[in-house]
Amino acid sequence: MTGATELDEAAQLGSPGIVRSTAELGVTAPRVLDPASGSRMMWFDRGHPDVVFGDRRSETLTVTDRSHGRQDGTRTLTVCPDMLMDFRALPFNDGTFRLVAFDPPHLVRAGPRSWLAAKYGKLSQDWRDDLRQGFAECFRVLHPDGVLVFKWNETQVKLSEVLALTPHAPLFGNTSGKKAGTHWLVFMMPNEFSTSSAENLPPK
Numbered sequence: 626m627t628g629a630t631e632l633d634e635a636a637q638l639g640s641p642g643i644v645r646s647t648a649e650l651g652v653t654a655p656r657v658l659d660p661a662s663g664s665r666m667m668w669f670d671r672g673h674p675d676v677v678f679g680d681r682r683s684e685t686l687t688v689t690d691r692s693h694g695r696q697d698g699t700r701t702l703t704v705c706p707d708m709l710m711d712f713r714a715l716p717f718n719d720g721t722f723r724l725v726a727f728d729p730p731h732l733v734r735a736g737p738r739s740w741l742a743a744k745y746g747k748l749s750q751d752w753r754d755d756l757r758q759g760f761a762e763c764f765r766v767l768h769p770d771g772v773l774v775f776k777w778n779e780t781q782v783k784l785s786e787v788l789a790l791t792p793h794a795p796l797f798g799n800t801s802g803k804k805a806g807t808h809w810l811v812f813m814m815p816n817e818f819s820t821s822s823a824e825n826l827p828p829k
Contacts, residue, residue, distance in 0.1 A: 658722045658766065660712040660759075661729050664702055667776065677722075679710040713758040717766045725763045728776040729756060752782075757790040764792060764814055773812040784808050 655677045662678040665671040671678075682704045710716055712729060730748050749755055763773055775795070777784055784800060791812070798810030 657724045659726045680706040715762045
């Protein structure tokens with residue numbers, strides 16, 4: 626879910642407990658990838674053995690969050706991926722995963738020490754290029770019959786703007802408007818007989 630406060634911030638490759646390849650994880654054919662997992666808050670099982678949890682960050686942050694009720698007005702968040710990775714350049718072979726859960730940062734405006742920035746991450750000024758590369762990489766590492774699940778909150782950026790960056794159109798999902806906040810969309814790569822493309826996106 627997060628990439629870093631800024632996507633171009635360098636990953637801490639020397640962080641203890643972090644691995645850099647699936648071989649180090651002890652798996653030869655992982656089935657599920659979350660390349661921007663953040664604190665894994667959308668997962669019911671945050672240590673599921675079939676999932677490779679990735680992120681650009683590995684850190685524990687204590688940030689301002691006065692809504693949480695803690696007396697000192699702070700809150701702590703831990704980001705501890707299985708592998709450090711950048712969703713714009715994933716370190717996997719083509720067609721590796723049966724399922725990719727793509728939940729990139731969705732904020733373009735957030736205070737550097739705010740709870741929202743820590744929890745969700747923050748897009749860079751080149752967010753269109755970042756997300757375009759992210760979609761391309763997620764589809765690249767997806768098995769030809771695999772499924773991509775995309776999660777987006779359009780608090781600041783409209784879903785239609787983001788879907789214009791995808792090489793394939795979604796099959797289905799909930800597009801219930803800005804008030805609903807979070808949207809979930811499901812993709813499969815078209816087979817050789819399909820004409821599906823980004824031109825067939827849901828109406829704005």
